[in-house]
Amino acid sequence: MEEAAREMPLLAAHLEERRAAQSAFVRRRPFSVIQSRLHELEPAPVHPWARSFRWVQPALALCALLALGLPLLRPAQDVEERIRVRGGLTTRLHVKRGDAVFEQTLDGTLRPGDRVRLEVEDPLGGALYVLAVDSQGQVTPLHGFPETGGALQLAPGRMLLPGSLELDTGSEREALVFVLTASTPEAPSPTAVRQWLEQAARAPRFPPVLEPLPSLRHVVRELPREQP
Numbered sequence: 001m002e003e004a005a006r007e008m009p010l011l012a013a014h015l016e017e018r019r020a021a022q023s024a025f026v027r028r029r030p031f032s033v034i035q036s037r038l039h040e041l042e043p044a045p046v047h048p049w050a051r052s053f054r055w056v057q058p059a060l061a062l063c064a065l066l067a068l069g070l071p072l073l074r075p076a077q078d079v080e081e082r083i084r085v086r087g088g089l090t091t092r093l094h095v096k097r098g099d100a101v102f103e104q105t106l107d108g109t110l111r112p113g114d115r116v117r118l119e120v121e122d123p124l125g126g127a128l129y130v131l132a133v134d135s136q137g138q139v140t141p142l143h144g145f146p147e148t149g150g151a152l153q154l155a156p157g158r159m160l161l162p163g164s165l166e167l168d169t170g171s172e173r174e175a176l177v178f179v180l181t182a183s184t185p186e187a188p189s190p191t192a193v194r195q196w197l198e199q200a201a202r203a204p205r206f207p208p209v210l211e212p213l214p215s216l217r218h219v220v221r222e223l224p225r226e227q228p
């Protein structure tokens with residue numbers, strides 16, 4: 001190439017021009033500067049344990065979210081219990097007045113001579129007691145006691161109780177108390193249920209206000225009479 005350049009002046013001028021251009025490029029863009037920048041861009045060496053730890057952090061975060069969220073997905077015990085017994089203990093009074101039979105409404109009144117049959121409904125069931133109480137504090141067992149024919153077990157669902165009540169011409173206010181106890185050893189006995197109502201009936205307020213007992217639910221239904 002050098003011999004050809006000596007014999008051909010144009011080629012020699014072209015080569016000289018190329019060498020000058022290369023020298024100018026090196027002066028304007030020295031590789032030492034570019035090399036230092038390339039070293040800055042190189043990633044730092046990663047320890048083998050660091051690669052594993054990158055996956056551990058998201059896994060720990062996911063476990064923490066699950067631990068916090070699972071209790072929220074399950075209803076609290078008292079909320080679960082309220083849902084399970086939704087509807088609760090329900091009572092109905094079926095009245096026979098002459099040839100007419102109807103269900104007494106909560107604001108309906110009764111007349112002397114009306115015959116009343118009792119119906120109870122509950123989603124759980126249990127041992128059922130029914131008592132009558134008047135404004136003088138007198139308590140009379142009607143169902144579920146030894147003197148009334150023995151224990152009365154209510155299965156989950158609805159039951160029409162045997163027999164009927166006939167309203168007399170007395171002037172005392174009267175109410176029916178329906179008591180349902182769970183079938184557990186902690187449930188109150190028939191004697192305890194009666195004493196519980198007798199104690200509440202001593203208070204001047206009528207119908208009596210009953211304090212709740214463990215494993216016991218109750219409904220009080222007054223029997224309002226027509227005023228003359």
